[in-house]
Amino acid sequence: MNKKLFSTLLITLLLVGLFSAGVFAQEDEQTLVIGFEADVSSLDPGFADISVNERVNSLIFDGLVEYGKNNKIVPGISFNWEVSEDSKAYTFHLQQGIEFHNGEVLTAEDVKFTYERILDQKNGSGLRGKVSIIDRIEVIDDYTVKFVLSEPNASFLLAMTFGIVPKDYVQEVGADQFSRNPIGAGPFKLEEWVPDTRIVLTANETYWMKDPKLSRVIIRPIPESSVQAMELRSGGIDVAVNLDVGQLENFKDNSQFQVKSAPGGGVHFFGFNDKMAPFNNQKFREAFLMASPTIEQIAPQIYGAKGVTAYSFVPPTLWPDERDYLKEQRVNFNPEQARVKLQELKDEGIIDDDFTVDIYVPSSDNARVKVVEALVTSLRQAGFNANAQVMEFGAMWDKLNAGEIGVYMLSFVSDPDPEYWLYRWFKSDGSLNKSFYENDLVDEWLTKARTSTEQSVREKMYSNVLRKTLGEDKVLVPVAHINQIYVMNNSVMDLQPGNPVIIPLVTPEANVYLEN
Amino acid sequence: MFGYIIKRLLWIIPVLIGVSLILFGIMQLIPGDPASVLLGPKASQEAVDTLNERFGLNKPIYTQYYLLMKNFITGNLESIYYRVTVISIILDKLKATIELGLTSLVIAVVLAIPIGIVAAVKKNSFFDYFSMMLATLGISVPVFFTGIILIYIFSVNFNLLPSSGYGGSLLTVQGWRHIILPAVSLSSILIASTSRLTRSSMLDILQEDYIRTARAKGLKEKIVINKHAFKNAMIPVITNIGNQMATLFGGAILTETVFAWPGIGRLAVKAVSYRDQPLVFGTILVLSFLYVLTNLFIDILYVFIDPQISYS
């Protein structure tokens, strides 16, 4: 009898201890824990390919210039710069005394090295396309560096945000080692990296811009949105990015959490294959769009707070603004008409009786998949044979490149200049032209806009491109512009979303800290 | 006996080679390659080529297979996604998975066997019906559903326990707080099947002649159960546990996903989606090795439980 009592007591104590330990467990005061949606694969800023890599790099490295208020370019490591008369030479003056995390002083040599390794084709950097117009880099003195371009490029400055790497250290340890043990000049340095579990960063006490208020930042990769939401609720993380719409709704009304939203998360759209029948047929596209519920109706309901209906390919915050024009060009939802058109297409022999529309979409984003699901349902109700093909990104990318896909849905995000958005998608040889779209006029406009430095000219050119590709040809159909949303508990101060490629913990505009 | 163990250990090699061939074959069929995963849509052709070159992805398949196996054996296998040796990634995860698996096993055994025995001894009582109904329910619920409900109750609603992640070594309080929910949800199926099996096994044994003899001899009921019936009833139970170990390691994948537990199962799933062949290889081969080893261990355990069995 005594034995039983004793063991019961023991178990009770144990349970109490376990459950209450949560109350006493406290992290070090200024440690911010962020949940990410994917694993970091490399911390080498010269090869920043996937989004999570870019974002963590923004904490470890700094570039010649930074993103300031409203994402305008402001001085970074370079406090001042001049552009030559012919717009082909940029001379940057570096701040003196900036140190890398290992104590080495940052000089023009490091800048030159950083960009030359990106330019070197042998290294196979994905960033090369953004800087390929650099003809040569000259080191004028320790703190002055000059970039000479082969032709003028209005968006060149955006490429000057890349993280500067320490030449000596990289050459000493090699690129591989460097990508796992990065040394930069940014506000945080890498303390620990356990793949698939966490990345721990500590504040850089000798940071040149300002003293980071946070002492540590822990990044935890949690791909499942529902798990991230749970973690946020139970205090396992302080900030969650990229939550699904359903979870977002919950947090919005919860006074214990802040939901901050800013445009700039990219655009979701679907595209037709311009080289595959009948997807390249204008009448087919119209029938398809007539059978699809208006984007105005479904986008707000599927995306909720996460997005706004999109009419243009470039985000609403980016010029040129063709939204009104493109809105008028929209095909209205008319399932009966769609049915009629479908029959006409069959009669004219453009499509067979058993023709099936397969809409491909990557599985990584729930909202996108839902849009496709709604589309397929609606197409079927209008008499089409339609299927959704949800697959992993890698598998779909293969098929897309091989030209096997008729209609696809994807998303895209890039830097705030229309060239980054339009050139690669619509130019005949554009690297992202997955619709295999070829139009001489559009090519002309794009080239002109790229090389001109006159704002009005560029605006006109890009307007033309948008009107032709989206309004007239409808080769791509934008669905929604996504907001970048941070959900955080009430202790996080001064953190604002707004730029998808950085985590703005320590910037010219902000210095994030925790307050209990 | 010793010879038997050696023979079984030797058999592991062809089994693992078989597994590796099957894996390799299937991986070859999967569309998509690591380049598009790693480099994303903005990749240039040169970047893709460099990557393929570096990881030998454009070599003929028999060379690729040979390299994979060679690197695996020498421990040089390198993950394409993480670019560190697979061994260094796996060791931590392995520890986490084994901790989770063993904890679930202990919970299951400690709970299920007594329940099964009591249910058998008190056959057709309320306890019997109730516990067996619960047990049947237990094997009918998807393991991740149990996990979701547990999280909802303990973490979200009452905020008593953390909802995910690894808490550290089991020698710390935090470690225990993080492992309880996943271990309980993982063990639910094992508890259910083990208690059912224990009960039916005990029932069978209790009807045997030698038990009746022991009772006729006037031995106290408790001794009859503990000494004579129990050991023999355990044989099929242990077999079942052995079989379930595979499920345990496999089911750990779902539990690990729901609880974001940094174990090998979750890593393997990620590896497949990253098309990271070396990592897939490494993780699945290790899991298979574990499974085969566990089976061997169970078989050896038999010898001590049932003196009639010998492997000479």
Added chain:
Amino acid sequence: MKKKIIPLILLIAKIYVLYNNWIVKNKFWNSLQIKIATVFSIFVLILLLLIVFKPDIFSYFKQKEILYKSYREFIKNKGGVAGTIMIFIIIYLALCAPFVAPFEPDEIDYANMSASAPNLTHPMGTDDFGRDILSRVIYGSRVALGVAFASVFLNAFIGISLGLIAGFYGGKVDNLVMRLVETWNSIPFILLALAIIAALGKDIINVIIAVGLTGLINFARITRSSVLSVKEKEYVNAAKALGSSDFRVIKNHILPNVVSPIIVIGTLRIGQAILLVASLSFLGLGVQPPLSSWGTMLKRGQEYLIQAPWISMFSGLAIIITVMSFNLLGDALRDALDPKQID
């Protein structure tokens, strides 16, 4: 008279359902799924009519000794009876879904795409697209049962064949086959299914293949041991001496012995298959939308777990009840047929 009340009520209900669908909604022979529903409904109707008006037809079965004995054993197990009834209900729902479901499972009201709580119109609520969950659960039973039966059939076919070959030919062949099966078995089944689906694509056929190929060892082992125990018996040798081909020997002497354990294992495997498919759906490897399977509904419901728990709840319940029914049935069968032979 008491015994007849339930079948009578069912008969009336059935006639009402048929009236509603055939006459009022004019759904008689419109599409494949409606054809199936009609045919099955006629079958059920005839069955009910027989039970109510001519129950002595069943006395024929009472005359077969062995069958009757097993039947009486089986009836004793209340769990088994409950399970069987439940399974009949689910099969009925699956086949007559177009007649029984109150709404179309895919119907989206584009003006109102939001989840609503269970109410009179929608007893199980609606999902985030505004679709009726009760209807989706009913239609989902077709996917669940269809995939489960097909994959277990595949699994049994392959497993039994392997077991037969191993047991019958013995020796080196036995060794080789069983080692191969063990190797295949040592890969964690979810990873194997994952890899197979990743390779073949997300399609209902591929899910069936993936699930059907995992865990072959159960059927193989049981078949093999049955074969081994029978192989040396007199009548087999006699048959062989008389010149019967191997195939015939297998068919006439060995297979009948294997039937009972296989039925038991098969029944239990169906439950496991449903769980496995649900798990795969949870990992994102299930059927393509908008086809609804219980597993994908569960996954979908996770996103709205807090504000709309009914999405996950009802699909989860559907899985649990179905799997439990098959488990109860399997247990009862095992007890009734031959408890010693089956492990």
